[in-house]
Amino acid sequence: MPLLELQDVTASYASVQVLDGISLSVPEGGAVGVLGANGAGKTTTLRAITGVVRAGGSIRFLGRDIRGLRPDQVAALGIAHVPEGRGTLGDLTVRENLKVGAYLRKDRAGIASDIDYCLDLFPQLKERVSANGSTLSGGEQQMLAVARAFMAKPKLLLLDEASLGLAPGTAKSVYQAIKRLRVESGISMLVVEQNANLAFSLVDEAVVLETGRSVLSGPTEELRTMDEIRRAYLGG
Ligand SMILES: Nc1ncnc2c1ncn2[C@@H]1O[C@H](COP(=O)(O)OP(=O)(O)O)[C@@H](O)[C@H]1O
Numbered sequence: 001m002p003l004l005e006l007q008d009v010t011a012s013y014a015s016v017q018v019l020d021g022i023s024l025s026v027p028e029g030g031a032v033g034v035l036g037a038n039g040a041g042k043t044t045t046l047r048a049i050t051g052v053v054r055a056g057g058s059i060r061f062l063g064r065d066i067r068g069l070r071p072d073q074v075a076a077l078g079i080a081h082v083p084e085g086r087g088t089l090g091d092l093t094v095r096e097n098l099k100v101g102a103y104l105r106k107d108r109a110g111i112a113s114d115i116d117y118c119l120d121l122f123p124q125l126k127e128r129v130s131a132n133g134s135t136l137s138g139g140e141q142q143m144l145a146v147a148r149a150f151m152a153k154p155k156l157l158l159l160d161e162a163s164l165g166l167a168p169g170t171a172k173s174v175y176q177a178i179k180r181l182r183v184e185s186g187i188s189m190l191v192v193e194q195n196a197n198l199a200f201s202l203v204d205e206a207v208v209l210e211t212g213r214s215v216l217s218g219p220t221e222e223l224r225t226m227d228e229i230r231r232a233y234l235g236g
């Protein structure tokens with residue numbers, strides 16, 4: 001049984017349908033990419049999973065239909081969302097943001113050791129642990145958003161364009177840290193990206209969306225060599 005399975009998912013804003021049949025699945029311990037141009041429906045797919053937008057079709061997490069649940073109920077099941085634009089809390093410090101991420105947990109010792117782990121994973125955050133979120137650079141905010149989501153100890157991490165607006169070197173180091181997090185924690189991931197090279201550095205397989213439909217999917221190694229993927233997403 002996959003950890004997460006979407007079948008023929010549809011969604012609309014007002015009366016405009018923007019998801020028109022999305023199917024994908026994330027195996028337990030796996031990382032799956034969602035590629036697609038601007039406006040393809042990547043963010044809406046994540047919002048359908050987290051219950052922020054109402055969806056049709058089937059969305060199953062650990063075999064249970066989670067369609068129609070509220071966002072807080074979805075989070076409580078073990079799905080953490082790192083939204084587009086990061087959503088860190090600017091008036092809290094880095095350490096406070098990490099504690100907020102752990103708000104549903106009771107294991108004080110585990111929380112403390114996971115905060116240490118996050119600061120080890122992102123040394124730039126360690127240097128700025130008492131700084132307010134609003135004073136962080138874009139890259140540091142992205143690191144904090146990922147770390148804060150991890151602090152919930154989720155089974156599944158949803159990442160929305162973690163590279164957006166970052167300098168290439170910064171984006172690469174954010175992805176390297178997420179890869180390390182994946183290897184060391186075994187956490188499953190659904191990784192939305194426009195930058196296929198970065199996504200391919202992290203995921204085992206990927207799905208390509210075009211105007212609200214999943215049109216292609218396969219293992220990373222296969223997609224990497226396909227002409228249409230190279231032209232559209234790999235700059236060549
Ligand atoms: N809040 C919204 N209200 C109306 N239309 C929206 C809203 N958010 C996104 N859309 C539209 O839905 C489509 C899919 O958007 P989105 O899921 O954000 O795509 P992506 O993340 O792949 O860029 C686009 O045509 C976009 O303009």
Ligand SMILES: [Mg+2]
Nearest residue numbers: 042043044084
């Ligand atoms: Mg988006």
